[in-house]
Amino acid sequence: MVFAELVQYVVTGLLVGGVYALMSIGLGLIFGVMRVVNFAQGDFMMLGMYVTYFYAVAGSIDPLVGALLAVPPFFVLGWIVHRLLLARVTGGDPGRQHDAQLILTLGLSLVITNATTMILTPTPRGIRTSYATQAFAVGPVLLNQARSYAFVMALVLAGLVYLFLTRTDLGRALRAAADDPEAASYQAIDVRTMHGLAFGVGIALVAAAGGLLATYYPIEPNVAGNFIVLMFVAVVLGGLGSIPGAFVGGILIGLVQSLTLLVLPFQLQNTGVFVAFLLVLYLRPQGLFGRRARTV
Amino acid sequence: MPSRARGWIAIIVVVAVGLAASFVVQERYHHRVLTLVFLWASMGLAWNIISGYAGQISFGHQAFFGIGAYVTVLLVVKLGLTPWLGMIAAVAAAVLAAVLIGLPTFRLAGIYFGLATLAYPLILRIVMDWLGYQEVAIPMKREHLGWFMQFSEPRSFDLVALGVLAGSLALSYRIETSRLGYWLRAIRENEQAAEAMGADSFRCKMAAYMLSAVPAAVAGAVYIHAILFIVTPEAVFGLLVISQTLVVCLVGGTGTMWGPVIGAAVMVPVSEILDTTVGDSLPGIQGVVYGAALILIILFAPEGLYWGVLQRFRARRSRGAEGVRAAPIVVAQPPAHPGAATGDVLLDVRGISKAFLGLQALSDVSFDVKEREILGVIGPNGAGKTTLFNVLNGFLVPDHGEVRFRGQTVTGLLPSALCRRGVGRTFQVVRTFPHLTVLENVMVGAFAREAAVDRARARAASALQDVSLADRAEALPGGLTTLELRLMELARCLATSPRLVLLDEPLAGLSADGVDVMITMIRRVRATGMTVVIIEHTMQALLKLADRLVVLDQGRRLAEGPPGRVTQDRAVIEAYLGKRWLARAGAPAC
Numbered sequence: 103m104v105f106a107e108l109v110q111y112v113v114t115g116l117l118v119g120g121v122y123a124l125m126s127i128g129l130g131l132i133f134g135v136m137r138v139v140n141f142a143q144g145d146f147m148m149l150g151m152y153v154t155y156f157y158a159v160a161g162s163i164d165p166l167v168g169a170l171l172a173v174p175p176f177f178v179l180g181w182i183v184h185r186l187l188l189a190r191v192t193g194g195d196p197g198r199q200h201d202a203q204l205i206l207t208l209g210l211s212l213v214i215t216n217a218t219t220m221i222l223t224p225t226p227r228g229i230r231t232s233y234a235t236q237a238f239a240v241g242p243v244l245l246n247q248a249r250s251y252a253f254v255m256a257l258v259l260a261g262l263v264y265l266f267l268t269r270t271d272l273g274r275a276l277r278a279a280a281d282d283p284e285a286a287s288y289q290a291i292d293v294r295t296m297h298g299l300a301f302g303v304g305i306a307l308v309a310a311a312g313g314l315l316a317t318y319y320p321i322e323p324n325v326a327g328n329f330i331v332l333m334f335v336a337v338v339l340g341g342l343g344s345i346p347g348a349f350v351g352g353i354l355i356g357l358v359q360s361l362t363l364l365v366l367p368f369q370l371q372n373t374g375v376f377v378a379f380l381l382v383l384y385l386r387p388q389g390l391f392g393r394r395a396r397t398v
Numbered sequence: 399m400p401s402r403a404r405g406w407i408a409i410i411v412v413v414a415v416g417l418a419a420s421f422v423v424q425e426r427y428h429h430r431v432l433t434l435v436f437l438w439a440s441m442g443l444a445w446n447i448i449s450g451y452a453g454q455i456s457f458g459h460q461a462f463f464g465i466g467a468y469v470t471v472l473l474v475v476k477l478g479l480t481p482w483l484g485m486i487a488a489v490a491a492a493v494l495a496a497v498l499i500g501l502p503t504f505r506l507a508g509i510y511f512g513l514a515t516l517a518y519p520l521i522l523r524i525v526m527d528w529l530g531y532q533e534v535a536i537p538m539k540r541e542h543l544g545w546f547m548q549f550s551e552p553r554s555f556d557l558v559a560l561g562v563l564a565g566s567l568a569l570s571y572r573i574e575t576s577r578l579g580y581w582l583r584a585i586r587e588n589e590q591a592a593e594a595m596g597a598d599s600f601r602c603k604m605a606a607y608m609l610s611a612v613p614a615a616v617a618g619a620v621y622i623h624a625i626l627f628i629v630t631p632e633a634v635f636g637l638l639v640i641s642q643t644l645v646v647c648l649v650g651g652t653g654t655m656w657g658p659v660i661g662a663a664v665m666v667p668v669s670e671i672l673d674t675t676v677g678d679s680l681p682g683i684q685g686v687v688y689g690a691a692l693i694l695i696i697l698f699a700p701e702g703l704y705w706g707v708l709q710r711f712r713a714r715r716s717r718g719a720e721g722v723r724a725a726p727i728v729v730a731q732p733p734a735h736p737g738a739a740t741g742d743v744l745l746d747v748r749g750i751s752k753a754f755l756g757l758q759a760l761s762d763v764s765f766d767v768k769e770r771e772i773l774g775v776i777g778p779n780g781a782g783k784t785t786l787f788n789v790l791n792g793f794l795v796p797d798h799g800e801v802r803f804r805g806q807t808v809t810g811l812l813p814s815a816l817c818r819r820g821v822g823r824t825f826q827v828v829r830t831f832p833h834l835t836v837l838e839n840v841m842v843g844a845f846a847r848e849a850a851v852d853r854a855r856a857r858a859a860s861a862l863q864d865v866s867l868a869d870r871a872e873a874l875p876g877g878l879t880t881l882e883l884r885l886m887e888l889a890r891c892l893a894t895s896p897r898l899v900l901l902d903e904p905l906a907g908l909s910a911d912g913v914d915v916m917i918t919m920i921r922r923v924r925a926t927g928m929t930v931v932i933i934e935h936t937m938q939a940l941l942k943l944a945d946r947l948v949v950l951d952q953g954r955r956l957a958e959g960p961p962g963r964v965t966q967d968r969a970v971i972e973a974y975l976g977k978r979w980l981a982r983a984g985a986p987a988c
């Protein structure tokens with residue numbers, strides 16, 4: 103039945119989109135607060151997958167729990183990377199500073215991918231879980247269990263981030279630093295600390311998303327390339343700098359990717375995503391939820 | 399700027415060194431490294447044209463590299479066409495692709511442009527996969543090896559790659575020393591100022607993008623024949639290609655043709671040697687080295703090796719030359735009664751309205767400007783003065799109304815087109831091209847009238863002379879005083895030979911002496927036959943200077959007329975000083 107097939111594609115897209123949404127929130131948060139496009143975001147996701155893998159192999163920790171356990175170490179890692187690298191190229195001519203940070207994260211990305219290849223070999227690995235190959239059946243529609251769990255976890259984490267940003271003083275300070283760093287600094291908000299916090303949280307989120315992804319996706323050093331572009335697209339789609347926008351953008355990417363398969367062969371799956379990306383850039387560069395257009 | 403001959407000699411020296419290296423080197427592997435140095439330098443030079451000179455960071459330049467590779471190889475495979483001719487088709491395809499990509503993408507600014515360019519090679523990669531070109535091998539042509547760029551002698555590949563490099567250097571040097579090159583650098587430094595000075599930024603960027611596709615496509619074609627022999631989407635459209643290009647350019651330095659050459663000469667051998675010595679046991683070592691190089695360069699020499707060394711060299715040389723202070727600016731007074739307004743209308747502003755998201759910045763503003771008059775536009779902060787200028791010089795298109803300049807409707811024209819028709823302007827906050835010298839800043843204006851660099855330089859020098867700034871010609875704008883900056887901007891505007899000069903708060907931030915100098919300058923500008931419109935919100939200075947005043951308040955024209963009458967106007971007093979003052983000022987009259 104055609105309708106059931108359509109529903110199946112939509113549901114699959116939504117489930118995948120949940121994890122995309124979580125990783126995109128991380129990228130969106132970093133951009134929103136620091137105005138940095140983090141090219142290494144996909145590599146931190148890849149590291150999150152490996153950490154979850156080693157939790158599972160060495161400690162027999164279920165990857166869904168392992169993804170959560172990846173949050174603290176990656177927050178610290180993000181904080182350190184910011185302190186040692188990104189904080190040192192902040193200040194000065196804003197245009198050049200932007201390029202400098204971009205290139206810095208590009209360098210970081212190359213180092214992480216290739217160092218991981220050196221140390222862990224390029225061989226793909228996977229985590230065996232009982233639920234990876236199981237599916238919930240809702241009428242004629244099948245929901246892959248691993249993807250369903252990952253979707254729910256992603257939603258919960260995204261909700262927690264949202265509560266943190268809107269309901270806590272620290273979250274409000276973070277948003278203030280994002281909106282107007284100068285005014286925020288007059289309110290005794292240490293903007294540099296806020297940047298470190300944002301980078302730490304952004305990295306922790308994408309690592310957790312990597313952990314969730316690891317329940318159903320092969321783990322290899324080069325996995326970042328497939329996802330970093332999807333994250334960029336999601337964040338631009340939602341509006342650079344908007345957290346809810348990044349979330350919706352991530353979900354939409356999942357949907358577009360899945361629905362593209364209805365009309366195009368599998369190899370062209372991502373073409374739909376890139377075409378959507380270019381259309382949004384041309385027609386509405388500020389994105390669906392963006393406030394600032396073209397000012398960056 | 400070094401003289402023309404010196405640049406060509408430097409290129410010849412570099413090519414000669416490359417040639418010598420190719421004949422010294424014996425081992426096949428060393429030839430391969432040499433070929434790679436030449437090819438990556440060429441690819442870096444290609445990227446540098448659009449991202450270095452024009453400052454439009456492209457993350458998708460491997461699109462052209464890949465098109466060059468695929469088109470050439472497919473022509474060999476399908477039609478048996480020699481790559482020597484195939485490359486011409488490949489270049490044509492790459493330039494066409496640049497047009498198709500550039501037309502929509504240059505509507506985006508800054509980071510949005512960079513992100514959008516990411517998508518194109520990815521799409522091409524997917525399309526090549528889908529078309530079934532996952533792996534296309536070059537067929538062996540034993541009978542006509544040379545005709546099909548299949549040499550048994552590895553030195554031949556060096557020479558082909560060196561030829562590509564020589565061509566890329568020549569192209570880069572032609573751009574650097576042409577009007578386009580100056581315009582591109584001006585656009586990189588301050589796009590709006592460049593546009594207002596007559597550089598059509600969209601066309602300039604498109605030209606740069608098309609030119610930059612050429613060496614990229616050729617480098618891609620030769621790379622496949624010399625190094626890979628098999629073309630795959632990942633190898634030519636992949637992120638590693640752009641990473642390598644970025645590394646070469648950033649390590650060497652962007653915005654100069656020597657940057658990519660230096661970067662390639664340093665980075666390619668380092669990574670190749672590491673790859674052969676420890677690459678087997680440590681498979682990602684090249685990537686780690688490239689990544690680490692990027693990080694270290696950004697942290698310790700963000701401008702790249704070329705600029706870093708140059709700065710140190712210049713600092714050493716100019717020590718001792720320090721302390722040469724410019725003489726105070728003295729200007730001759732213009733004739734007491736310069737040619738007064740003739741009464742002919744030069745600029746006719748009819749019913750201009752402009753709103754920003756509900757804020758009515760200008761509503762139904764009309765006035766005219768007569769030939770050779772000095773018209774003052776005054777009004778409190780937020781009255782819409784700068785918005786008015788932005789409409790007059792083309793930065794904004796009004797919602798309603800019409801601007802006629804010398805009898806022709808000019809509403810909706812680009813600022814660069816208006817500049818060429820004779821509308822020059824300065825900015826409230828001086829907009830310089832910070833990395834260009836004062837003379838080069840003014841040359842950007844001169845290019846609105848002169849295509850030849852030498853004549854533009856002469857015209858700029860004379861404009862600097864006119865504003866008494868000739869002795870600062872070689873300084874960078876960062877070292878200038880506020881007065882000197884305003885004079886430089888005035889000179890840049892005058893170098894475009896405007897009929898109408900729009901000055902946006904030319905007196906702001908000047909000392910009393912500075913104000914006097916500026917006022918004298920403005921009178922002299924008018925004395926040479928130009929018409930001047932000045933925005934000010936301090937009325938005192940304008941009373942001395944202007945023949946007529948137009949008063950704006952909250953986007954409306956409040957009053958218009960000679961200064962004496964306007965300052966008596968009740969509405970003007972109310973807008974400036976409030977109702978209470980009106981009562982006092984009005985009291986004796988009642």
